[in-house]
Amino acid sequence: MLRFVVYLIAAVAGGALGLGSALVMAGLWPASNRLAFGDVDVAGWRSDFAIGSEAADPYTRARVARHGLLALAKSEAVYFTRAVDDAGEPLREDCRYRLSGGTMPAGWWSVTLYDAASMLPDNADGALSIDASRVGAGDWEAVIASRRPPAADHWISSRNAGVFDLTLRLYMPDPALLAEPGGALEPPRIERLDCRGEGAA
Amino acid sequence: MRRWLGPLAVLLICAVGVHLAVLHFAPGLIMARAMEALAARGVALHRFTAPLRITPQTQTVVRPSPDLYYALCRYDLRNPGMRLAVRMGDWPDYQSLSFFDARTNNFATLRGTGQAVAVRLLPPRSAPEQGAIVSPTAKGVILIRRLAPDQDSFAAAAEAGKADRCRLEWRSRIAAPAQD
Numbered sequence: 001m002l003r004f005v006v007y008l009i010a011a012v013a014g015g016a017l018g019l020g021s022a023l024v025m026a027g028l029w030p031a032s033n034r035l036a037f038g039d040v041d042v043a044g045w046r047s048d049f050a051i052g053s054e055a056a057d058p059y060t061r062a063r064v065a066r067h068g069l070l071a072l073a074k075s076e077a078v079y080f081t082r083a084v085d086d087a088g089e090p091l092r093e094d095c096r097y098r099l100s101g102g103t104m105p106a107g108w109w110s111v112t113l114y115d116a117a118s119m120l121p122d123n124a125d126g127a128l129s130i131d132a133s134r135v136g137a138g139d140w141e142a143v144i145a146s147r148r149p150p151a152a153d154h155w156i157s158s159r160n161a162g163v164f165d166l167t168l169r170l171y172m173p174d175p176a177l178l179a180e181p182g183g184a185l186e187p188p189r190i191e192r193l194d195c196r197g198e199g200a201a
Numbered sequence: 202m203r204r205w206l207g208p209l210a211v212l213l214i215c216a217v218g219v220h221l222a223v224l225h226f227a228p229g230l231i232m233a234r235a236m237e238a239l240a241a242r243g244v245a246l247h248r249f250t251a252p253l254r255i256t257p258q259t260q261t262v263v264r265p266s267p268d269l270y271y272a273l274c275r276y277d278l279r280n281p282g283m284r285l286a287v288r289m290g291d292w293p294d295y296q297s298l299s300f301f302d303a304r305t306n307n308f309a310t311l312r313g314t315g316q317a318v319a320v321r322l323l324p325p326r327s328a329p330e331q332g333a334i335v336s337p338t339a340k341g342v343i344l345i346r347r348l349a350p351d352q353d354s355f356a357a358a359a360e361a362g363k364a365d366r367c368r369l370e371w372r373s374r375i376a377a378p379a380q381d
Contacts, residue, residue, distance in 0.1 A: 006208050007207065007208055007211055009208075010208035010209070010211040010212040010215070011211050011212070011215045012215075013212055013215075014211060014212035014213060014214065014215025014216040014218075014219070015215045015216070015219045017212070017215075017216040017219075017220075018215060018216035018217060018218065018219030018220035018221075018222075018223070019219050019220075019223055021216070021220055022219070022220040022221075022223035022224050022227075023223065026223070026224060026227060058221075058224035058225065059224065061224075061227075061228050061304070061305060062223075062224055062227040062228055062231075064228075064305065065227060065228040065231040065232060065305045069231065069232070069235055069262050069263055069264075069305060070262055070299075070301055070305075070307075070342065070344055071264075071307070072297070072299055072307055072310055073307045073310060075310070076297055076299070076310045076312065107295065108295055108348060110266060110268045110350075112264075112266055112267065112268075114264055117263075118263040118264050119257070119260060119263060119264075120255070120256070120257040120260055120265065120267065121257060122257045122258075123257060124256075124257075124258075128256075128257075128267040129266070129267050129268055129350075131268045131350050133348070133350050134350060167264060169266060171295060171348075172295065172312075
C-alpha cells in the first residue's frame with residue numbers, strides 16, 4: 001500500500017512539474033514574461049519570425065496562441081514588441097515617454113499600446129496607436145502619456161494601461177528586413193520624460 | 202537508494218509526458234476557445250461578419266490593431282463534399298485575406314491591394330486544384346484585414362466589405378444529396 005502511495009505521489013508531482021514547466025516556458029502562466037521569447041532582437045524590440053508558420057516551435061506556437069492569435073506570417077507582416085524604455089525600465093502608465101523614429105522598411109507600419117493582458121487599455125481616448133498614414137514620411141515623434149499632452153502632434157494614451165508594452169507592426173516588410181532585421185530596421189526610441197512623483201528623467 | 206529509482210522514473214516520465222501534452226494541445230484548445238468566443242460575439246459560420254471598429258470595448262482577440270478593419274468568417278469543412286467560396290472585395294489601400302487552421306497556423310495569405318481576390322477553400326486531404334487552397338484542418342478562421350486607421354476610412358472599408366463573400370457550397374464533382 002505504501003509503495004502504491006509513493007508511486008501515486010511521484011506521478012502527481014511529475015504531472016504538476018510538467019504542467020507548470022510547460023505553462024511557464026510557453027508564456028501561458030499568468031505571471032510569466034510574455035515577451036521573453038523570439039529569435040530576433042533589434043535594440044530591445046523582440047520578434048519571432050516563425051509566428052504564424054508551421055516552423056514555429058511548440059513554445060512559440062503556444063505563446064502566440066495566447067498573446068498573438070491570428071497573427072500573420074512574416075512574408076505579410078512582422079511584429080516587434082517592447083516592454084521597457086531606453087533605460088531598461090518597464091513602461092508604466094504613471095510615466096510619460098517620447099516615442100520617436102523615422103522611415104520603416106515596410107509598406108505600412110503602426111505602433112500600438114497593450115496592457116499586461118495583451119489587450120487595448122480600457123479607455124475612450126481614441127489614441128490607441130500611431131501609424132505611417134498619420135505621421136507621414138520622414139522623422140516623427142509621439143508622446144505616450146495617460147493624459148493628452150498640450151503640445152504634441154501625436155499621442156498614444158496609456159490611461160488605465162498599468163504596466164504596458166508596445167507592438168510595432170510592419171506590414172509588407174522589405175526583403176532586407178526579413179533577411180537581416182538588425183541592419184534594415186532602426187526601431188523607435190522610447191525616452192522616459194518624467195513620472196508622477198518625480199522630476200524629469 | 203534503489204527503491205527510489207522506480208518512483209523517480211515515474212515522476213520524470215509523467216513530467217515529460219504532461220509537458221509535451223500541454224505544448225501539443227494548448228494552441229488547439231486556445232484556438233477552440235477563441236472560436237467559441239467569436240461565435241458568442243456574433244461572428245457567423247460561413248459568412249463574413251461585418252465588424253465594429255476595434256476599440257477597447259469591442260476587442261475580441263488579443264492584440265487587435267485599432268488601425269485595421271477586420272472581417273472574420275469561421276468555417277467548418279468536416280463534410281468532405283463541401284467547399285468554401287471566398288471573395289475579398291476591392292479596396293484601394295492595403296488589404297489581405299488570411300487563413301488560419303485550428304492549430305493557429307496562418308497557412309495562406311493573399312494580398313489584394315487595389316483589387317478583389319477570389320479563391321476556394323477545400324477540406325483537408327483534398328486533391329490540389331487551380332485557384333483553390335486546401336485547409337490543413339476541418340475548422341478554422343478566415344480573416345480580411347483592410348488598412349483603415351480613422352473613422353472615415355473604416356466606414357469606407359465597411360462599405361467595401363459588402364462585396365466580401367464566404368459561402369459554403371457543394372463541390373461540383375460530388376453530387377449533392379437528393380432532396381426529399
